[in-house]
Amino acid sequence: MNIINKLTIRHLKENKRRTLVTIIGVIISVAMLTAVATIGVSFLDLMKRETIAKDGEWHVEYHNINPAQLSLIEKDDVTKDLIISNDRGYAVLENSENPEKPYLFIKEYSTEGMERFPIALTSGRLPRTEKEVVISDAIADNANVTYQIGDQLTIDVGKRSYDLEDRELLQDDSLKRNEDNEVSEQLDNTKTETYEIVGTIARPEWEPYWSPGYTVISYLDEELLTPTDTVNASVVLNKINRSLYQHAKNFADQHNIEHENIRYNSELLRYYGVTGNDGLQATMYSLVGIIMAVIIVGAVSLIYTAFAISVSERSRHLGMLSSVGATKKQKRNSVFFEGAVIGAMSIPAGVAAGLVGMAITFHFINTFIGDVLNTTQRLEVVVTPVSILVACSVSIVTIFISTYLPARKAAKISAIDAIRQTQDVKLSKKTVKTSKLVRKIFGLEAEIGLKNLKRNKRRYQATVFSLVISIVLFLTVTFFTSSLEKGLELTQANFNYDIQIFSSDEILESEVDVFANLSHVTESSTIEEYYFSTSIDQSDIAQSLKESVESDQDALQDGKYNYSLNLVALDDESFQAYAKEINFDPNAQGNATAIVIDKSIHYNESGKIIEEKSIYTDPGERLSLYPDNHEREEEQFLGEIEIGALTDHVPMGVNLPYQGNLIAIISDKMIDDLITEDVKTDGNHYLYMNSSDPMATQEAIDDVKDSSVHVYNVYQRRQADQQLILLLSVFIYGFITLISLISVANIFNTISTSISLRKREFAMLRSVGMTPKGFNKMINYESIFYGIKALLYGLPISVGVMFLIYWSMQETFEYSFMLPWMGILFVIVMIFIIVSAAMLYSSGKIKKENIIDGLKQENI
Known part of the structure; x- marks a missing residue:
């Protein structure tokens, strides 16, 4: 060295x-x-x-593949592992006590599929031949049908069909019923099969809660496939990159596979x-x-x-x-x-x-x-x-x-x-020149403090730069957080309830009381929903619709645009509570006064999610009600409602409307004055509930409801949405905390080091007669100058970065740019607090030192 x-x-x-x-x-x-x-x-x-x-674990899936195509997929260069599966079909579950799940759903997997798909064995073993099965524990828990390992299961397996839909019903399709609430689907092409039960499994995560069949898993032996058989091939890729989409399409074109038979594991690929x-x-x-x-x-x-x-x-x-x-x-x-x-x-x-x-x-x-x-x-x-x-x-x-x-x-x-x-010290008159107003308004100490900053320009700039970076970091991450949450809010289903009870007939008040008073129910609301159309002046319609009608004037009738109108009637207690939430007093208004949701969310042609105002109008305006069709005859006029308030907040059970649709919320007491009995018969009736234990509540509902009542438990899907939002929030707010702590440390580091390097300067001021009070005033004014300068640079830069983030989000989402005013106010307050604390802490130690020692000071 x-x-x-x-x-x-x-x-x-x-x-x-x-x-x-x-x-x-x-x-x-x-x-x-x-x-x-x-x-x-x-x-x-x-x-x-x-x-x-x-x-x-799979990346690309080909549906309805024959053995020849299967062999080609297996030999493809991009294929690492191949999972073969087949939806064998449905069979009636005898003696089931759950009317919403009357079937067994038989799913077949190859050995690789048993390993790659989440199958949680609770007892016994997995099937090894095509005549063995494992059954879901949910069959005994919910259908009250008990099977034992070793039992022989003889069933007629077929495909679900529905006369009103020209396609096979799949696992994602709920049970089809007619107007009388009778099951209106059937099983076709049934074949009797006998299986031996060799184990039990937990209910699979991938089984939709609304699926009408309990999952039963069997073994699929590739060697037993005939040339006419079709299966599903799930591919685990060697390398995961964006070219996989084009490769799958090219492969399909080369080997006569329909594009609609290609499916991607989009959620997993997104995380790659x-x-x-x-x-x-x-x-x-x-x-x-x-x-x-x-x-x-x-x-x-x-x-x-x-x-x-x-x-x-x-x-x-x-x-x-x-x-x-x-x-x-x-x-x-x-x-x-x-x-x-x-x-x-x-x-x-x-x-x-x-x-x-x-x-x-x-x-x-x-x-x-x-x-x-x-x-x-x-x-x-x-x-x-x-x-x-x-x-x-x-x-x-x-x-x-x-x-x-x-x-x-x-x-x-x-x-x-x-x-x-x-x-580092600039002594020219021009460099250290200060405004006369500084001394007049703040005094001599402020002028000395400002001159000190100008004399030590590099240290002053380093401190201000550190403060600016701290401001930009905090506000950028805050805006980034709100942008991610906004994007997630726009993409996630807006389920603000746990359980929906639906009936084509009016739900009686006695039934509502029974359901609402069940154990674990924390909140309930009844809703009647009626469908109309209304005419809105062209000047008042949504911005995206204005752009649409400019190129298609036929969409207008007499200068008005035809909106669909959902009239939602809440029970009086729920309506009063909802009105209070949005600071609206319905009792001060006349009859037929409605709360209109003035925000909508929809996808445009390029797949971008757009959030916008659904209508530009003011309280006091009236909406005419017509039948829900495109006719506009005067004699079809059904009545009108007055807009009492406009809001973007929706009550429990109501989602934001789509483009060209309005939602008006009223009290059920207004219904009789608005519409006739024959119109009321076309309405739908719902009861929405939140519960501390949704699964137990559903079991209690199943015990007391009659066959005309349908139950839709969205707890699991809602839980998944909340899980993603909360998990994201934990990371992001944790990151904001980290950034904040680092920013504070950065500021203290910079200011304390800068103050320490000025020990001799401060000793000199004290030696010529500056009092402790004057010294404190000088330090305080320096803190103010630091803070103001940092904010003058930091806030505009932060807004610029925020707009860049907003601009990047516009590739997928479209919503209004909003500054995080609370975050900005917090930053302004905290900057002055932190700078003042750092200055006082650092200068406090210097004031205790002897003047002579300070004048001799060479190093920190």
């Missing part, structure tokens, strides 16, 4: 506090980069495992970063690119600020080296060597800190996920060479840049200027 490097290490050791501050800054930055990469990789790994646990939706793909990459760029800038700023202050203080030491013969190259290399030493100590520690921090975080998150979200999988810290390499590479490049600029500057400084440390 040469003498220059030895002196550099010695200098680092003698200035322990400054060296430690720099090392901590780099460690925090590297830990942040590592944590972000680990969160992303681990979260995707969790979602992959959760999806595989529910839907099986692969999707067939160009807009969604663009949104994913642009969002990730923007947020990663912001994070990297934050990390770079943290490292750069630490080194910039460090080298600035070290300029005196470099000047001494120059005075004893050190060349420009040696001085420059001395700075590079300092960066290498600090990087060698900080980068490994930062990577370890990031991984340990994520492991601790995941430990607590897993408890939350297991107890609250009821997920089957747990978060695991997934470390990939790429993620660690990226974190280290960015840190190394950042340290190089952070040392390169100060190193060039250090090499050019003359020995006299470096020793006198005049390069």
